[in-house]
Amino acid sequence: MSLSPTKYVLCRMLPSVDGLTGLDQIDVDGFLKQLNKEAPMTMRITLVLGVWAFILTPFLTLKIPLPSFLLSRRLQDEHAHLITDTRIYLLRQLIFAVKAIAGMCWGKDPRVRQELNLKLYDADTGGFRT
Numbered sequence: 754m755s756l757s758p759t760k761y762v763l764c765r766m767l768p769s770v771d772g773l774t775g776l777d778q779i780d781v782d783g784f785l786k787q788l789n790k791e792a793p794m795t796m797r798i799t800l801v802l803g804v805w806a807f808i809l810t811p812f813l814t815l816k817i818p819l820p821s822f823l824l825s826r827r828l829q830d831e832h833a834h835l836i837t838d839t840r841i842y843l844l845r846q847l848i849f850a851v852k853a854i855a856g857m858c859w860g861k862d863p864r865v866r867q868e869l870n871l872k873l874y875d876a877d878t879g880g881f882r883t
Contacts, residue, residue: 762804766855774865784858803851
């Protein structure tokens with residue numbers, strides 16, 4: 754199974770842990786399809802830049818000159834943790850934007866909402882709202 758770079762990074766940002774559903778168990782492809790259709794261009798561009806920043810920066814966080822997808826799962830998790838605390842402000846903001854989008858995908862999933870005892874969202878009205 755191959756992942757798109759965007760799906761790979763989103764799933765690394767919010768993996769399943771301690772019995773809580775992560776993006777690796779959610780319809781990320783459907784969310785990304787809707788996002789690409791409805792989100793403003795600046796949001797989509799920011800997501801793409803943040804995804805590639807995550808993939809290409811293990812040399813900054815781990816001092817390993819490999820893209821993140823070639824790292825072990827443990828090192829990918831460490832990179833995901835360290836990249837959010839970088840001193841490079843633009844990079845930190847890009848990663849924050851990726852995490853925010855990952856959170857949107859995760860938080861709207863009915864299974865996650867049930868696990869957290871949150872009310873399910875009403876049916877989608879068919880438009881992206883900011």
